[in-house]
Amino acid sequence: MSTTYNVTGMTCGHCVASVKEEVGEVAGVTDVDVDLSTGLVTVTGAADDSLVRAAIKEAGYQVT
Structure with a gap:
């Protein structure tokens, strides 16, 4: 299963790496x-939506 999020505020490769790292640590x-x-x-896997959203926020970006 996969879910797609629209994320604002990402402007560079470092942003991409930050989001990948934070979201990649979410269980599932x-x-x-x-x-x-x-x-x-x-995001692919069986992860809790609220945890994925929280991880994106933790990386410093907003889910719209």
Whole structure:
């Protein structure tokens, strides 16, 4: 199962790495794909939605 989030505030490769690292640590996440140009973050696995959203916020970005 995969879920896609629209994330604002990412501007560079470091942003992408930060989001991947934080979301990748959430229990149940098996893969994280971040598209900087569209702001879309696709999370694969059986992770809790609220935990994924919290991880994105922890990385310093907003889910819209």
